[in-house]
Amino acid sequence: MGLKPYLIGNWKMYKTAREAVDFIETFVPLVAGYQVNFFLAVPFTSIASAAHIAKNTALLIGAQNMHESREGAFTGEIASLMLKEAGAAFVLIGHCERRALCGETDETVRKKIIRALADDLLPILCIGESWDEKESGDTEKVLKKQIISALHGIQSQDAKKILLSYEPVWAIGTGKSATPGIAQKAHAFIRSELTSLFGSQTASQIPILYGGSVNPGNAKELIDEPDINGLLVGGASLDPEIFAQIAKKLTEKNL
Numbered sequence: 001m002g003l004k005p006y007l008i009g010n011w012k013m014y015k016t017a018r019e020a021v022d023f024i025e026t027f028v029p030l031v032a033g034y035q036v037n038f039f040l041a042v043p044f045t046s047i048a049s050a051a052h053i054a055k056n057t058a059l060l061i062g063a064q065n066m067h068e069s070r071e072g073a074f075t076g077e078i079a080s081l082m083l084k085e086a087g088a089a090f091v092l093i094g095h096c097e098r099r100a101l102c103g104e105t106d107e108t109v110r111k112k113i114i115r116a117l118a119d120d121l122l123p124i125l126c127i128g129e130s131w132d133e134k135e136s137g138d139t140e141k142v143l144k145k146q147i148i149s150a151l152h153g154i155q156s157q158d159a160k161k162i163l164l165s166y167e168p169v170w171a172i173g174t175g176k177s178a179t180p181g182i183a184q185k186a187h188a189f190i191r192s193e194l195t196s197l198f199g200s201q202t203a204s205q206i207p208i209l210y211g212g213s214v215n216p217g218n219a220k221e222l223i224d225e226p227d228i229n230g231l232l233v234g235g236a237s238l239d240p241e242i243f244a245q246i247a248k249k250l251t252e253k254n255l
């Protein structure tokens with residue numbers, strides 16, 4: 001559907017601010033001229049220096065989480081306006097590690113999306129089924145529930161400001177990527193759910209990314225699937241050379 005492909009690196013709890021700057025200084029020249037939307041989700045402490053060094057480059061810096069409230073007595077939490085002022089352009093919401101390890105529910109995910117949209121921070125909604133859910137044939141049921149609970153009540157014009165990432169939990173950090181066929185089937189289903197919620201015109205404009213053990217060896221076959229508009233990369237985004245190799249595959253996507 002002709003969207004310029006997206007490549008998002010999710011650094012999780014890796015890299016200091018100094019290391020983030022070193023990475024960006026190496027990575028940006030490696031991908032100069034590539035027709036790819038580049039995003040890097042860095043730790044909170046790296047946002048300001050990463051955004052400063054990435055200014056005037058094709059790379060957008062963002063966060064991996066935020067609190068759903070505008071401000072308040074929430075020790076250790078961070079608000080969307082704080083992220084924006086530090087230089088974040090986007091935020092990951094509902095990553096499976098946050099759902100599994102930090103008790104994030106469908107309802108908090110929904111509130112965070114609404115807050116991010118209100119504060120003009122691009123939300124990237126992460127969804128995906130566990131291994132057991134996949135094995136019981138419940139993938140579509142789980143995806144539908146996650147999509148509807150996160151996005152109900154959101155207007156079409158706001159839906160266009162959201163990205164989705166399909167990240168099967170069983171593929172994250174395991175080295176076991178979904179096959180292109182499995183990923184495409186899930187993406188087509190997600191697209192049909194978005195069509196039911198927002199109509200086909202809006203649904204066709206919402207980028208749907210795949211995440212889970214992406215590497216330079218499987219990036220091309222994944223990105224060539226018609227409903228895969230980009231890739232969300234964890235481990236393989238930590239090395240600038242490897243991340244740039246993945247970026248190169250995205251420039252070869254059959255649009």
Ligand code: PGA
Pocket residue numbers: 010167171172173174175211212213214232233234235236
């Ligand atoms: P992975 O992580 O690429 O290391 O599997 C992906 C993610 O957590 O978004």
